[in-house]
Amino acid sequence: MIDFQTLAEKALRDEVLTRPECLAVLQAPNVAMLDLLSAAYRVRHRHFGNTVRLQMLLNAKSGACQEDCHYCSQSSASTAEIERYGLLSTDQMLEGARRAAAAKAQRYCVVISGRSPLDREIADISRAVRAIKQEIPIQVCCSLGLLNEGQARELKAAGVDRINHNLNSSEAFHGEICTTHTYRDRIETIRHARTAGLEICSGGIIGMGEQDEDLIDLALALREVKPDSIPLNSLHPVSGTPLQGSAHLTPQRCLKVLCLFRFLHPRTEIRVAGGREFNLRSLQPLALYAADSLFVGGYLTTPGQPAPDAWRMIADLGFEVQVDDQPSPATSVSDPTPAQA
Secondary structure (H helix, E strand, O other): OOOHHHHHHHHHOOOOOOHHHHHHHHOOOHHHHHHHHHHHHHHHHHHHOOEEEEEEEEEEEEOOOOOOOOOOOOOOOOOOOOOOEOOOOHHHHHHHHHHHHHOOOOEEEEEEOOOOOOHHHHHHHHHHHHHHHHHOOOEEEEEOOOOOHHHHHHHHHHOOOEEEOOOEOOOOOHHHHOOOOOHHHHHHHHHHHHHOOOEEEOOEEEOOOOOHHHHHHHHHHHHHHOOOEEEEEEOOOOOOOOOOOOOOOOHHHHHHHHHHHHHHOOOOEEEEOOOHHHHHHHHHHHHHHOOOEEEOOOOOOOOOOOHHHHHHHHHHOOOEEOOOOOOOHHHHOOOOOHHHO
């Protein structure tokens, strides 16, 4: 069996794991889980110490999406019973930001359904972001579908800090989960956002039927994207979606994927995102030995862990919530020994 500490040392030297090494992480026996987490924690601790960033989502426009993403309860391929409503008002988005700040969230993510935002929606969201920035010291991320460069520049001018646009899967697997837009469309949106000077949040979803090679391809593709933040979602199958029967993940599988992404993205914020509570269950705290960020308060159409429960979990680990975006002092801290993980 491979020595996972050797993989940690490679990651700490910013060396890329080989594909056989990546496969060894994903296929590690469950009895080696603590050894694997210990190695991932060495890398996490070097760059992030024991701090945890929190983020909160607002579903600012729900349902009626014309895209056929098979995992999504808001898509045209879904018959799930969810709330459907148009774009929320400025006051509602501002109130959401107040809730995020009260939850100790460092970042507030405004999400809307649909292929691409209308120009009037960009204008309304920009107006809301300006109001948020005048009142609340919080970073704003927007996840609005496919964007052109002009829309990205308008959002940047309004004070948006970051754009979320996930790759979701490997390029080879993308056609299995969506046919109404392409993987290259997603890459183009990320390019437009970066050209506009926006930070990039981009990750993926595991548990959709992909193979190990797809997960490795996704992780390596994200190295090319160089996002500021990587959200890793684990599929929460929703009745009425094409993937409603895809409950294949185990907590151990989720942890192995998080460890792989930590080795391949040692300096990047990695967030345990949608599906955390459903798939990790009682092993949720262990995810923070590899990841350094969490969503609190729920997701777009599924509930999540309330912020006070997340604070308690973080404190029980001996970790702490990071309340600003200053660099962690962890870079001056020596690596923990494996026994400390």
